[in-house]
Structures are given as C-alpha cells and as structure tokens.
Amino acid sequence: MHRLLLLLIVVLTVMGNAAAQQRMSLNDCISYGLANNPQVKVAQLQVSDADWQIKENTATGLPQVTAGLGYTGFIQRGGLPSGALSFGGGGGPVPPFVYEQFTNEQVQALGAFLGAAFQSDPDSKLFFNPVHSATASLSANQLIFSNSYLLARKAAKFYRAYANEQLAVTKRTLRNQIIEAYLPALLISDNLATLDRNISNLSRLLGETKEINKAGFLEQLDVDRIELAYSTLRSERENLARQQETVVNALKFTLGMGVADSLILSDNTEQLLTQYADADLTTALNYMNRPEYSTLLKGRELSLIQVQLNEKTWMPTVVGFLQWQGGYQGGFGASDGESFNDWYFIPSTVGGISISSTLYDSGVSKAKRQRALLALQSLDEQKKLLENAFELELSAARKQYMNALDRTRNQQKNVDLAKRIYTTTETKYKAGVGSSFELIQAEQSLYGAEQALMNARFDLLSARIAIRKAMGVE
Helix, strand or coil, X not given: CHHHHHHXXXXXXXXXXXXXXXXXXXXXXXXXXXXXXXXXXXXXXXXXXXXXXXXXXHHCCCCEEEEEEEEEECCCCCCEEHXXXXXXXXXECCCHHHHHXXXXXXXXXXXXXXXXXXXXXXXXXXXXXXXXXXXXXXXXXXXXXXXXXXXXXXXXXXXXXXXXXXXXXXXXXXXXXXXXXXXXXXXXXXXXXXXXXXXXXXXXXXXXXXXXXXXXXXXXXXXXXXXXXXXXXXXXXXXXXXXXXXHHHHHHHHHCCCCCCEEEECCCHHHHHHHCCCCCCCCCCCHHHCHHHHHHHHHHHHHHHHHHHCCCCCCCEEEEEEEEEEEEEECCCCCCCCCCCCEEEEEEEEEEEEEECCCCCCCHXXXXXXXXXXXXXXXXXXXXXXXXXXXXXXXXHHHHHHXXXXXXXXXXXXXXXXXXXXXXXXXXXHCCCCCHXXXXXXXXXXXXHHHHHHHHHHHHHHHHHHHHHHHXXX
C-alpha cells in the first residue's frame, strides 16, 4: 500500500513538472506574446478609448437635459419704514420720482393703499422680497448646427482608425521583437546540441584511449591531450548553457511571461528554414503593407481636419433651448419677524434659439491654420523619409540574404571536408599510424566548421525573415 502511494506521488510530481515546462515553437511564442504582452494590451485599451471618444463626440450633439433645485432663506431682510411710503392718501409727502413713474390718480390710489396698510402699526416696514424661496428647474438644449461639431465627429472616426493602425504597428513590432529574441536562443540551442555531440564523441574516444593506454600501445600524453580537449568542451558547454538561460529570460520578458516560468524551445534552425523557405528578391515594395505607413497616412488625415477646422471659423453655431422653472415663495409679511404665512407658486417657461458666429478673432484662427499646414507639410516630408527607409531596408535584407546564401553553401562544403578529414584521422589514430594531436586538431576543425555552418544558416534564416519584414509579410 505504501509503495503504491509513493509511486502515485512520484507520477503526479513528474506530470506536474512536465506541465510546468512549456515547449513552444516560434509561432507559439508569437501567439502567446500577442495575447499577453502589456504593450499590446495598452494599444487595445487605446482602441477602446477611441470607440468611447466617438460616442462622447456624438453625444455632445444630442439633447442635453439638466434639472436643478434651490432654496433661499433671508435671515435679515431690508425694508422701508411705513412713514416713508405713506404718502398721498396716507398723508405723507410724495417723493418726486413717483410722479415721474405714475399718474396723479395712481399716486393717490397707492397712497391710500399704503396708508391703510400701515395705519395699525406706524413703525412697521414694507419688504419686497420673501423670507423663503424654493425653486425647481428643468432645461433642455439641442445643438442644431456647428461646423466644429461635424469636424470633431469626423476626426473621432479618423482617430479610431489611427488607433487601430497603432495597434497593428504594436503587434508587428512585438512580432519582430519575439523573432529577434527567439532566434539567438535557438542558435544557442543548436550550438549546445553540436557541443553535446562532440563531447559524446570525445568521451567515447577518451575511454577507448585509456583502454589502449592500459594495454601499453599509447602514451599517457595521448590520454592527457584528449582529456584536456574533453574538459575544454565541457567548460565551454557550461558557459553556453548560462548564456542560454539569459537569452531565454529575455525572450520570456518579450512574451510577457514570468522569468520563473519554464520555457523550452521546440523549433530548430532546420525547421524554421523550411517554414521560411521563400525569399522574394524581385517584387516591388507595396508601402501599404507596412502598418507604420498606414499610421502616418491616418495622422495626415487628422492634420488635414485640423486645417479645415480653422478655415471656416465664421460659420455659426446654432443651439435651441427650452427651460421651465417653478418657484414657491412665502413670507411677504410687513414685519421682519414674520415668517411664511402664505406660499405662492410662480412658474415660468422660456424657449428660444441662440446663434453665435466669430466675426473677428485678431488672427487666432489664421495662426492655427498655418500651424496645421506646417504640421501637414512635416508629415509629407516624413512620408518621403519613411518610403526611402523602407526601400533601404528591403535592399539591405536582400543583399544580406545573398551573402548568407553563399556563405552557407561554402560552409556546408567545409563541414563535409572537415568530416572526411576527421574520419580519416580517427581511422589512422586507431590503427596506430596517427597521433592524438592530429586527431584533436581534426576534431577542433570539425567543430569550428560546424559552428560556422550554424552561424551561416542562422544568418540565412534571419535574412529571409528580414525580407518578409521589409515587405510587410507575416
């Protein structure tokens, strides 16, 4: 029972370790990076922000409804003494300004009213505002016409397309960064495989040499030479393994993967050379295949809208409005200490249209328009510069490919020759007519030729990918 439980624990542990070790090809890494890299997520958020900006700009031209509540209470109110107002029929003198506003009959009637109102309390005051005032309002505004609004909606749509192009640029840039980080790690893996093969050959040869030395047919010097070469290769492998860990960690960072996560490369150079077998050496470059170019064109369209915005500043802005307000007022008593005895509801409704237009702005719009035109000219120059850079990049990639192709062919011949030399030297050594020094030199020459071939094939693969990158082909 205990043995069965122990076996189950071991199996689960092995399965867990296998699941934690992710074997990923280059395509797997690209898919993982596009889904997890923070740069892509930020660019996607900017696209969503552009969508909401379109909705925001559209909503500004739709009806805007607002409501409000208010209350005002006078703690101390100003008023006029009754004696100052009891004129005419009330017996007091009539202020001169009254005759400027009213007829003689109206003055007499007003005086009689005031006299009767304050006859009971000569020290009372007359107040013209209430103690309490409560208001409620509801208003609606509708933009009828605005050239700025129309251009803003157009610009928002262009900005959405611009943000989408920026997302494509971010994805393309990240894709290239992943390839650039994956290939060096792959090269080190291939180098390690070559080292392991040579170490295995030397280990076998060292064992055989020791046995022959024990039999008295070889000197200890031969054993020491092979053992030194064997130790040197093992030391080189350890250094290369540490370099691989650093390079793979850089790849993890590019993917948006944790450094502590396990990552094993499943591709090799031969597989990727088959995957990227074609190299277009004749097709003319289509600039629109490069998202950087499309992004610049979208930016130019935005700058053109900025020019249009400052061309017709005289165009009017028309806004319609409707407002209702209802107020409750109370406390119109003639005594300062009197609170609200009666409440009065006083509603009002108003509607209309407002039209505004800029007649003269002292040259502000002209200056803005000129600045927008300068920005447009700057983008045109950047467009020419970008086109030249694309052509230069493609030309350099194609020349790099031709050089790598010639070097690969030559290095393949060198490897074949080094293998024949090593096989012949090994045969002579085992037959006792060759020295260990010659054998070690032949082994080192073979290893150097294989490394040179790997570097040439790596350059060939990089050149093929560089051509696809310059052409805008994934």
